[in-house]
């Protein structure tokens with residue numbers, strides 16, 4: 085057995101979205117990983133049960149990660165570090181972007197949402213001016229080196245908790261939902277949620293569709309790397325190649341962390357038909373894709389939407405966000 089700590093309320097609920105499903109002509113369900121229950125919920129709690137266990141096992145005193153200022157991962161990581169008495173430093177940018185695509189235009193309010201919660205959990209934020217993701221990663225390595233020089237035993241967590249161990253946690257999550265699905269639709273960004281689910285359903289009739297929430301060109305190779313890492317962790321060789329991941333790259337809109345019109349419409353539709361809240365950065369963009377695929381007949385049968393959480397960023401939004 086792999087070291088694991090208990091943080092989440094598992095299994096999360098899975099229920100039908102009957103009203104919207106009827107409108108779309110689908111047997112539509114939702115997996116409520118927005119209700120993992122730890123520190124406001126969301127998909128990162130599952131990864132953290134394994135990542136924090138490894139940090140504790142290695143005798144770490146301080147955990148370092150990076151992300152956007154409004155990162156849901158940083159919030160949940162900060163809370164987990166509190167539970168285990170670990171220091172937590174997050175190197176963040178308000179709007180990290182892929183310089184190949186240019187900086188997206190858009191405004192995301194910063195002082196609310198996850199930032200309020202990070203402060204409660206005692207996260208130390210190092211704010212770096214907006215720039216390319218690679219600049220953020222380099223700064224994070226430098227901060228980790230500085231902490232090590234100050235006698236901290238540092239455990240580095242990749243962005244979004246997307247290590248093979250993070251992906252492994254989603255192979256177990258897959259077991260909670262059984263194998264009766266034609267499609268599972270999930271947002272994907274750092275990749276381990278998508279990679280873990282795709283690995284788990286590989287070779288079955290269920291098609292796992294990941295909807296990219298940022299224009300990161302390396303995402304597909306990242307999925308391959310994470311799935312290979314799960315092969316190594318489990319000793320079960322699936323050797324997934326890049327064409328075995330269904331990845332939609334037409335729904336991130338202007339860029340990561342910036343609302344899209346289609347996403348905003350999806351938020352309103354889910355609120356008004358099902359009383360269900362999506363977030364502006366991830367789940368709304370994935371749901372916008374689900375809606376289009378259903379309307380043009382590419383999705384059919386029994387469909388599961390994997391809700392990954394993110395409510396604090398919805399609460400941070402203002403009328404100016406779009």
Ligand SMILES: *Cc1c(COP(=O)(O)O)cnc(C)c1O
Nearest residue numbers: 156244273274275277366392394
């Ligand atoms: C991090 C996050 C995702 C993306 O999951 P990855 O495993 O990083 O790809 C999706 N939705 C929400 C709300 C998230 O916080």
